[in-house]
Amino acid sequence: MLEIVNVHKNFKTKNGVTNALQEVNLSVKNGDFVVLVGPSGCGKSTLLNIIAGLEKATSGQVSKSGRPILDAGPDRMVMFQEAALFPWLKVIDNVEYGMKIKGTGKRERREKAIHYLKMVHLTRFASAYPHELSVGMRQRVALARALSMDSDMLLMDEPFAALDSQTKSILHAELQQIWGATKKTIIFVTHNVEEAVLLAERVIVMTANPGRIKKEFRVQLARPRNMEDIDLTRTVGQILGELKEEVEKVAKAELDSDWSLENSSFISRPDTHLGNGI
Amino acid sequence: MVYRTGIWPSFLFPSPSGVLENLSAGIQDLSIPIAAQISIQRLFIGYSISLVIGLLLGIMIDRIKYLDQALSPLLLGVQTLPSICWLPLAILWFGLGEEAIIFVIAIGSIFSISMAVVSGIKQIPHLYIRAAKTMGAKGLRRYTSVVIPAALPAIISGMKQGWSFAWRALMAGELLTPTSGLGYVLIMGRDLHDMNQVVGIMIVIVIMGVVTDRLLFGRVEHAILYRWGLTRSH
Numbered sequence: 001m002l003e004i005v006n007v008h009k010n011f012k013t014k015n016g017v018t019n020a021l022q023e024v025n026l027s028v029k030n031g032d033f034v035v036l037v038g039p040s041g042c043g044k045s046t047l048l049n050i051i052a053g054l055e056k057a058t059s060g061q062v063s064k065s066g067r068p069i070l071d072a073g074p075d076r077m078v079m080f081q082e083a084a085l086f087p088w089l090k091v092i093d094n095v096e097y098g099m100k101i102k103g104t105g106k107r108e109r110r111e112k113a114i115h116y117l118k119m120v121h122l123t124r125f126a127s128a129y130p131h132e133l134s135v136g137m138r139q140r141v142a143l144a145r146a147l148s149m150d151s152d153m154l155l156m157d158e159p160f161a162a163l164d165s166q167t168k169s170i171l172h173a174e175l176q177q178i179w180g181a182t183k184k185t186i187i188f189v190t191h192n193v194e195e196a197v198l199l200a201e202r203v204i205v206m207t208a209n210p211g212r213i214k215k216e217f218r219v220q221l222a223r224p225r226n227m228e229d230i231d232l233t234r235t236v237g238q239i240l241g242e243l244k245e246e247v248e249k250v251a252k253a254e255l256d257s258d259w260s261l262e263n264s265s266f267i268s269r270p271d272t273h274l275g276n277g278i
Numbered sequence: 279m280v281y282r283t284g285i286w287p288s289f290l291f292p293s294p295s296g297v298l299e300n301l302s303a304g305i306q307d308l309s310i311p312i313a314a315q316i317s318i319q320r321l322f323i324g325y326s327i328s329l330v331i332g333l334l335l336g337i338m339i340d341r342i343k344y345l346d347q348a349l350s351p352l353l354l355g356v357q358t359l360p361s362i363c364w365l366p367l368a369i370l371w372f373g374l375g376e377e378a379i380i381f382v383i384a385i386g387s388i389f390s391i392s393m394a395v396v397s398g399i400k401q402i403p404h405l406y407i408r409a410a411k412t413m414g415a416k417g418l419r420r421y422t423s424v425v426i427p428a429a430l431p432a433i434i435s436g437m438k439q440g441w442s443f444a445w446r447a448l449m450a451g452e453l454l455t456p457t458s459g460l461g462y463v464l465i466m467g468r469d470l471h472d473m474n475q476v477v478g479i480m481i482v483i484v485i486m487g488v489v490t491d492r493l494l495f496g497r498v499e500h501a502i503l504y505r506w507g508l509t510r511s512h
């Protein structure tokens with residue numbers, strides 16, 4: 001159980017104080033799949049980093065299984081938007097790194113690394129260096145690395161944003177399957193509402209300035225889910241309606257004008273990238 | 279060609295054949311190899327010292343925040359001082375001899391190596407550290423498994439620069455202290471007005487410099503840059 005109680009986060013910068021999170025309350029049951037969506041700058045990454053222990057809340061409590069989160073730790077693996085592989089290590093050694101730190105034995109480590117590389121279809125590249133891989137391949141290695149740690153919680157900050165749609169849908173299927181099989185708690189950040197509805201049990205909509213939780217949607221569709229499913233599309237539509245207002249607010253604040261989304265097509269475009277442009 | 283024009287008298291400008299003769303004589307009677315060996319030995323001792331101290335100093339500065347604020351500007355200042363300027367001090371401390379030269383060699387490269395370590399560590403992408411943290415890497419382990427490897431390309435280029443400073447300091451030190459080594463043979467050539475010897479030794483010094491710089495450091499650096507994915511070439 002993850003408990004976030006009354007969390008505030010301020011960043012002090014040269015131009016003053018940014019109120020990145022205000023009064024955030026959220027509890028996540030073990031084995032839940034929570035997806036955070038919201039306009040750019042609403043504090044999704046900040047919240048995820050606080051849960052990861054990479055960032056400290058200015059005030060409020062964050063605890064996991066009753067213990068306050070004070071530091072980053074291997075019980076909460078993080079997947080960043082960039083793969084964050086170590087360039088001086090071969091792919092397989094990158095996957096093994098965390099297990100090595102944890103003290104997993106050499107043979108077990110290798111077996112697991114190969115198991116997860118197989119899962120992301122990259123065994124052929126086990127002894128390549130990260131820079132010899134494409135961006136999407138690197139991200140798959142990062143996924144293998146995160147999964148090999150057997151953490152009960154997985155924190156993912158737009159992990160698939162840089163991938164092509166084919167790789168993305170393979171990994172979507174893979175992730176749902178892994179979640180079903182391992183019952184890890186997953187907290188996932190995305191810009192893409194379709195992705196959110198495809199994956200989530202709960203979609204949390206956040207708002208900007210100050211960043212806070214606006215609304216929550218429960219997604220109770222059968223799995224495996226399909227992007228073309230009518231019920232899924234309907235839920236996406238609902239959430240987009242909620243978000244449109246938010247995005248417009250941010251856009252207005254940023255452009256300082258009467259800019260309106262009615263005139264802009266990037267959010268309501270009826271193609272497959274629906275909801276991609278928040 | 280320049281020689282053939284005969285504008286300069288031959289004791290001011292050497293003939294290529296004279297230089298070659300002088301070189302082969304020097305190699306055959308082993309005077310050049312012996313001098314080179316002495317020089318290289320000094321260089322290795324001085325450079326090894328500076329490598330150890332430079333790395334430790336760099337890591338210390340990185341670890342202790344107020345040391346960074348206090349020492350970094352000082353180091354930057356000291357680094358601009360040509361290392362040969364340390365020679366008088368070294369002679370006062372160690373006397374005219376081996377130790378003084380080794381001190382000058384070491385001091386010449388310590389600062390560029392430690393500065394490279396400090397700035398190399400500062401430039402590490404924060405993402406690597408965050409990734410290491412979430413995987414539970416702490417303290418010394420994080421240092422040896424992530425911080426140092428991530429900074430290695432910068433550290434290597436500092437080591438390369440340190441090596442060239444050390445090499446210069448070595449030659450200057452040998453020229454200014456009457457002991458032994460290539461620099462000393464060079465100065466003897468001057469004292470004897472033996473142009474062929476002077477130019478011959480200069481050629482030896484250039485060759486040694488190019489070999490170590492290009493072949494040794496150049497290759498190591500290139501291999502590291504490639505593995506770290508910092509070059510485009512294959």
Ligand SMILES: Nc1ncnc2c1ncn2[C@@H]1O[C@H](COP(=O)(O)OP(=O)(O)OP(=O)(O)O)[C@@H](O)[C@H]1O
Nearest residue numbers: 011012013018020039040041042043044045046047
């Ligand atoms: N290290 C920092 N220093 C100062 N301000 C920061 C820092 N990190 C985030 N912020 C500010 O906090 C707010 C929330 O940022 P955050 O990165 O959490 O947003 P986000 O929802 O992840 O946005 P995006 O969808 O674009 O990734 C922004 O206004 C940002 O400018």
Ligand SMILES: [Mg+2]
Nearest residue numbers: 044045046157
């Ligand atoms: Mg973000």
